[in-house]
Amino acid sequence: MVNKNPKVYKKMLENNHTLPYKVRVDGQLFEVIVYSMLGKIAGVIVANLNGLTVGRETAEKVIIEVQKYSFYFEYLKKRAQLVKERDSITAERIEGVQRILNEKGLFGQKLQSEMDELNLALEVYKQQQRKLDIYQEDITLLNEKVASQQEILEEDWNNAEDLSLAYAMAAYGQSLYLEKTRDTRKKMLKWTQMHGKMLPAEQRRALSKLAFVLSEAQAGHIFDQITTLIPMLENGLHLNPNQPIPARVKDYGKAYEAYCRVYEPPMEKIGPLIRNKKA
Template sequence: MVNKNPKEYKKMLENNHTLPYKVRIDNQRYDVIVYSMLGKITGIIVANENGLTVNRAIAQEVIEQVQKYSFYFDYLKKRTQLVKERDSITAERIEGVQRILNEKGLFGEKMQLEIDQLNLALEVYKQQQRKLDIYQEDIALLNEKIESQHEIYVEDWHHAEDLSLAYAIAAYGQSLYLEKTRDIRRKMLKWTQLHGKMLQPEPRKALTKLTFVLSEAQAGHIFEQIISLIPMLEIGLTLHKEQEIPARVKEFGKAYELHLRNYEPPMEQITPLIRNKQR
């Protein structure tokens, strides 16, 4: 039976909240009510603007739209859970100590090429992090706009897609450079530990500051968390990983955009939670 009050679907001890925006399907707007217990989602109900439940087919269509919007920013949410704001803080700290890597010959001729690669990777990290911070702020503003108007408008969908794409491309490039220079960073840290005391006081002090910032307990930990999310960005994409990083990022951007525009959310885990009934 449909057209029941959603409260009739609430079970004992469950909490419920209504999403802060309505979803429009065929010029009709719908509310999505989420039931939970102990922090876990236990059920979902879709109701019309009169506050009555709708049939299951409409409910599934509405929830698919909610899932699609959520997918746009899944990577951002996962990254935020892992690193919080420490990726931005790390970029600022690197900015203050990176200059010592510009001194040619400090690490010897054999290591110079690797040090240059590490220096480039750190520069890319900072540049991309600045982009990511801007995109994240834009995403927050978009979500605030949607909440204030209580609906996702057509232009909001387009904006969300564009922001999701821009964020993913910036994060992917940043991640690949960190992954490529992971061993170089560790080699530089080990070299400093073994040979740093032989340097003149000024470069030794500067290098000590850099190695602290890039240590496994500091930036190294953040870098590893970012690198660990590369597979999440690559899910469902066919990529040629033997290419140089600029070509890989370009290919990723095209593949991710196509994936984004044609995304159909998997409903296997969500469908059993829908409590709307068939007609």
Template sequence: MVNKNPKVYKKMLENNHTLPYKVRVDGQFFDVIVYSMLGKIAGIIVANPDGLTVDRETAEKVIIEVQKYSFYFDYLKKRAQLVKERDSITAERIESVQRILNEKGLFGQKLQSEMDELNLALEVYKQQQRKLDIYQEDITLLNEKVESQQEIFEEDWNNAEDLSLAYAMAAYGQSLYLEKTRDTRKKMLKWTQMHGKMLPAEQRRALSKLAFVLSEAQAGHIFDQIISLIPMLENGLQLNRNQPIPARVKDYGKAYEAYCRVYEPPMEKIGPLIRNKKA
């Protein structure tokens, strides 16, 4: 049942690839072969240095290590699938048109405080996006390092956890500010549509450009996708949501760091994918 060529476990129409690094368990290295169909994982096989399948118990130990490393970047991968690079592009576009919000009294006394909050949220969005872009580059470099050395060293585990924490905290703060000001952004769009024509020409053009960038079809769509991932960031954490955002982000960082250190992969979901047999 064990020590077979992994090819015997490949099913018709499936694609397969071997992870670009080996996994060390109990002092021995193992390869992990992933079978997929239509872009989804269909099965997993763990093989020893001789290229033969190992017993189920050993395979599970190996997969646990793989899943722990993958967990650090699950949010990043999901976000990349949703928004690709449009979050970074949106930040650049906002930078070029946001200045009009600095003009006090533009929206009247009734709305001005809300517009100031929106202005702050956009600043936070840009700042955090710059951080996220840097962290993503660092994560890419880390994965390239692991691939080149074909093993995850202890320092790589530490770096992965640190980068995962930094990325999650930046994304969480960014997401909370977007969520808080979602209705305010819509108010600004409505106000511009109804009253923008009464503004002087220069202000009218500047506000129209901002409204276009923040419209539902542009930044609004990206913002909603980012907000939709808040539950993924919060999953498994005990959080106090009745605090100002800076305090929430700080507490989130502590909770996420603690969660990383005790994280256990959901083997009830992963187990059925493992095709290695019992000894």
């Protein structure tokens, strides 16, 4: 049945909250109520502005719009849950200890080229992290705007897509460089343990600080968490992994932008959560 109070669909021990914005479908605005239990979504109900439930068909249209908007920021949400703000903190810490890698010949001819690649990867990490921090702030402001006006306007959809693309490209480039230099970072740590004591005192202290920051318990752990999310960034896209990283990032941007334009939520997973009944 439709035109029922949403409270009828709330099950025992469930919590519920209403999305901070309304969704416009076929010229009308609707509210979405989310039921959760133990931190997981257990169901959703769509209601009209009179506070009564609507038919299943209308509810599905509304939820599709909600999922499309949510899709734009899925990676950001997952990354924030995983690393919190430690990616930004790590970038700041690297900035303070990275200079030692600029000293040519420190690691000997055999390792120097790899250390130069590591130095470049760390520079890319910092640059991209600064971009990610800015984009994240812009996304926060966008969501606050949507909540304050209680509706997603056309301009908000455009901004959401643009910010999602910018964030994804920055994260993808950052992740690829981290993945490429994972073994090099471990070589640097091993070399420091074996040969660091033979360096002059100033170089030894500087290299020890860098090694600590990049250790498996510090930045290494954050880097590995970030690279585990590469499959999430690439999901649904056809990419060529054999290209140089700059070309991969450029092609990724084109593929992701095209994917955003045709994205359809997986209703086979979402449908069972919708508690609205057929009209």
